[in-house]
Amino acid sequence: MSQSNNIQSINIDFSKLKILIVDDQRSAALILKSLLNSLGVSDIDIAQTHQVAIASCKKNHYDLLLTDYHLDATLNGFELLCLLRRRKYISADCGIIMISGDNSTEVILTSMAVEPDSFMTKPVTLSVIKKKLTEVRIACIERKPIYEALETPRGLLWQ
Secondary structure (H helix, E strand, O other): OOHHHHHHHOOOOHHHOEEEEEOOOHHHHHHHHHHHHHOOOOEEEEEOOHHHHHHHHHHOOOOEEEEEOOOOOOOOHHHHHHHHHHOOOOOOOOEEEEEEOOOOHHHHHHHHHOOOOEEEEOOOOHHHHHHHHHHHHHHHHHHHHHHHHHHOOHHHHOO
């Protein structure tokens, strides 16, 4: 069975997800939120600046971040994700989807260098976001036990 068939046969309960949308354009963030609401996601926060995103990640555990590449003159989405990971404000099993209206090679390659789980170009459609959310959520579920094992003190694994 191909991966796309596997993904279609798995039902993810989107209503249990806590998601942070990071986008400096309020209208784009609200469109994403509306699409996520239509998939059953209700626990959604929006950060329009990198400062709000950092503060939100410090105090909340997110299952998924949808981060725009172009944020502001201080930090772009790539730099924000690097900072959040370095400071451990997001867990290793947090799903990351980088989003941009700019589909230039430079933006896509730079975005992929931070190793997000997926990349989407704007405008985002319901079918695309559902497919990406499902793929990313499955990847997060599959890697969670690996990260938990890595965080377990070594002696505990051999007792």
